[in-house]
Amino acid sequence: MTTTNRNSVTFTDNRTQKQGEFPILESVYGDDVVDIAAMNRTLNLFSYDPGFVSTASCESAITYLDGDKGELLYRGYPIEQLAERSSFLDVCYLIFNGELPTLTESKDFENIIMTHSLMHENLKVFLQGFRYDSHPMAILAGTVASMAGFYHDKLDIHNPEHRMITAHRLISKMPTIVAAAYKHSIGQPLVYPTNSLSYAGNFLNMMFSSPCAPYEIDPVAEKAMDVLFILHADHEQNASTSTVRMAGSSGANPYAAVSAGISCLWGASHGGANEAVLTMLGEIGSVDNVSKYVAKAKDKEDPFRLMGFGHRVYKNFDPRAKLIKGIADEVLAKYGNDPLMEVAKRLEEVALKDEYFIERKLYPNVDFYSGIIYKALGFPTQMFTPLFALARTVGWITHWNEMIADPKMKISRPRQRYIGHTLRNM
Ligand code: ACO
Numbered sequence: 452m453t454t455t456n457r458n459s460v461t462f463t464d465n466r467t468q469k470q471g472e473f474p475i476l477e478s479v480y481g482d483d484v485v486d487i488a489a490m491n492r493t494l495n496l497f498s499y500d501p502g503f504v505s506t507a508s509c510e511s512a513i514t515y516l517d518g519d520k521g522e523l524l525y526r527g528y529p530i531e532q533l534a535e536r537s538s539f540l541d542v543c544y545l546i547f548n549g550e551l552p553t554l555t556e557s558k559d560f561e562n563i564i565m566t567h568s569l570m571h572e573n574l575k576v577f578l579q580g581f582r583y584d585s586h587p588m589a590i591l592a593g594t595v596a597s598m599a600g601f602y603h604d605k606l607d608i609h610n611p612e613h614r615m616i617t618a619h620r621l622i623s624k625m626p627t628i629v630a631a632a633y634k635h636s637i638g639q640p641l642v643y644p645t646n647s648l649s650y651a652g653n654f655l656n657m658m659f660s661s662p663c664a665p666y667e668i669d670p671v672a673e674k675a676m677d678v679l680f681i682l683h684a685d686h687e688q689n690a691s692t693s694t695v696r697m698a699g700s701s702g703a704n705p706y707a708a709v710s711a712g713i714s715c716l717w718g719a720s721h722g723g724a725n726e727a728v729l730t731m732l733g734e735i736g737s738v739d740n741v742s743k744y745v746a747k748a749k750d751k752e753d754p755f756r757l758m759g760f761g762h763r764v765y766k767n768f769d770p771r772a773k774l775i776k777g778i779a780d781e782v783l784a785k786y787g788n789d790p791l792m793e794v795a796k797r798l799e800e801v802a803l804k805d806e807y808f809i810e811r812k813l814y815p816n817v818d819f820y821s822g823i824i825y826k827a828l829g830f831p832t833q834m835f836t837p838l839f840a841l842a843r844t845v846g847w848i849t850h851w852n853e854m855i856a857d858p859k860m861k862i863s864r865p866r867q868r869y870i871g872h873t874l875r876n877m
Contacts, residue, residue, distance in 0.1 A: 460485050462494060469494055480515050497866045504763070507688075509696065510857070513546060513849055514687040518764035521814075523771065525685060526550070534774050539680040540564060540650050543622055543845040546685050547615075547852070561650075567623035568644035568653065570631065571601040578635050587837045588717040590632040596710035598624075606704050608855050617705050618848040625844045626650070629837045630657035636833070651676040654841070659829060671785050672828050675778050679821060682771040683839050685846030691716040695847040696854050700863040705851055712847045713840050719758065722843070724818040725835040728759040729826060732791040732798075741797045749807045757802060759819030766812035775820045779827075786827040795823060 461472045471493035474486050484507045487498055500506045515524045523530040526545050533542055537551070544552045544560045552560055577597055581590050599606065602620055605613040631641045634657075642657045652668045655676060660666030686692070694715040699708035716722035735744050747755040762769055783792055799815055802808045822835050830838065854860055 462490070462496075464494055464496065481517065491866075497868070499868050502763075503693075508693060508863075509688065509854065510859075511687060511850065511853060512549070513853060514685045514846070516687055516764055518762070518766050521765060521767035521770050521773075523686075530682065530770055531774065534678050534681050537681065538650075539677045539684070539842075542681045542684055546845050547618055547849045563619050564623045564650065565644075565646045565648075565653070567619060568627050568646065570624050570627045574598075574601060574628070575631070575641060578631055581635060583636055583638060585636070586717075587629070587632040587636060587833055588713065588723075588840070590635065591628060591837050591840055592710050592713045592717075594628050594632070595621075595625075595713060596707055599704045599706040602706070603704075608699075608702060608705070611856065614705070614852045614855065618845070618852065621705070621709060621844050621848050625841045626654040627657060629834075629841050630654060632837060633658055633831075633834055649673060649677070651680065655828075669785075671782065675782050675824060675828070678778055679775070679824065679838070680842040682774060682817065683842035685843070685849065688850075690718070690721050691843065692847055692850050695851050697863040699851045699854060700860065702862075705848060708851055709844065709847050712843075716840055716843065717836055722818075722836045722839040724758050724816070725822045725825070725839060726832050728795075728818050729791070729822040729832050729835065731758045732794050732823075735794050735798070737790075738793055738797040741794065741801050745798070745801050745805060748802075749805070757798070757813075759816055759822075760802060760808070761811070761813040762816045765814060765816065768814050769816045771817040772815045772819055775817065775824070776815075779820045779824050782824050782827050789823055789827060791826070792823050795820060 457475075459472050459474050461470055463470045471490055473490065475483050476486055477483050491497055498506070513526065515527075516522065525533060525542065526549055528545070528551070533545075537545075540561050541552055541557055543564070544556065574594060574597070578590065578594065581593070598620070602617070605616045605620075607613045627644050634641050639661055642660050642662075644653050645656060646653075648656060648668070652673045655668050655672060656666055688696075691712040695708045695712035698711035699705065719727045731744075735741060744755070745757070747753050748757045748760075779792065783789060799819070802813070807813075821839075822832070825835050825838060826832070
């Protein structure tokens with residue numbers, strides 16, 4: 452039984468009549484939380500919440516999203532304003548430091564990031580150990596974890612300066628590592644970073660230039676990538692960010708924690724969905740087949756789901772999906788239309804009118820249109836999730852930093868409801 456006073460909730464165990472009163476903590480936005488940390492001590496009960504659907508795992512001041520309104524704020528600023536008026540590096544500064552940079556701070560930050568973009572030469576040797584056809588997410592997870600061995604001079608997690616330098620290193624070097632993973636997969640020499648280019652322009656250059664052919668950075672592609680990076684930069688306690696927090700909560704080094712986040716992101720229910728969307732659209736092939744696949748997605752006997760649809764928190768349009776659809780139109784206007792865009796638009800149209808999707812509040816998410824843009828810009832499908840990881844790195848390392856700086860931090864150690872054998876003898 453549960454009763455609620457103004458600032459607390461009282462649980463009564465009806466079997467024993469034991470009662471426990473737990474404080475309600477107010478949130479700035481969103482639902483308030485019940486602090487049940489003392490529940491086991493008071494009532495000898497654990498809470499049980501698979502998938503954390505009703506559980507706030509931490510306090511955080513970084514990102515807020517309102518799933519009903521379809522609203523996303525980084526440090527209080529709406530994503531639409533940041534996408535329109537800011538740059539990815541200014542957004543990184545904002546996310547990590549809490550405030551938008553002044554002009555001088557912005558220039559200094561850009562200088563720090565762009566002048567630390569080289570990866571250690573020995574990392575190239577490490578990279579060579581991967582088979583050419585390894586998935587780039589495997590290369591990324593391995594390479595980022597290995598960075599603890601290359602950059603161990605600043606690994607005192609209790610030193611805020613070390614934490615900031617690690618954040619800078621990760622944000623600086625991630626594009627170089629992602630592009631290197633791609634070059635390895637196609638057997639081309641790695642392209643070194645060019646500090647004078649923009650963050651997105653440098654990344655495009657490392658991806659698509661080669662020593663034997665000049666490459667001109669297209670401002671449309673450069674702008675599209677910068678905005679896509681902004682839209683993917685953080686998303687509060689999603690699965691990969693929670694993984695980074697959990698891995699880091701043991702005191703593990705930040706490279707190991709971020710590598711754990713990369714591994715989590717890879718799954719098709721999370722960042723891997725952008726790759727899965729393109730595979731799905733290719734499989735659907737034509738607008739004529741859309742209804743058949745919508746029916747498959749609704750069929751409970753069929754494991755097929757519409758990839759790029761649905762979200763744990765958004766029960767309205769994912770604001771990032773709206774912005775991405777706009778970028779897709781711009782990029783395709785320049786790079787030529789992709790028949791898969793027609794399939795995607797038709798799929799969205801049919802699904803949004805269908806009772807099954809309306810009832811369950813399933814809308815296109817961030818991954819639905821992003822792959823079409825990446826494909827138009829020349830990225831192979833396997834590179835889509837690494838692009839997500841590149842952009843999310845700032846979010847991961849900021850959450851890790853916030854957690855370590857929190858005096859209430861504890862090692863994450865959930866409990867369980869044991870449903871195995873009772874005691875038995877051999
Ligand atoms: N296609 C068809 N049905 C769906 C879909 C979908 N994409 N997503 C959810 N549903 C249905 C479920 O079958 C369930 O139906 P039921 O109530 O009849 O059983 C209901 O909607 C609720 O779904 P859950 O799986 O309980 O929702 P949850 O919050 O656990 O999952 C998730 C969210 C994983 C994103 C899910 O919507 C999904 O699998 N989507 C496809 C993968 C995807 O696009 N992932 C990217 C998410 S965004 C990101 O991580 C960057």
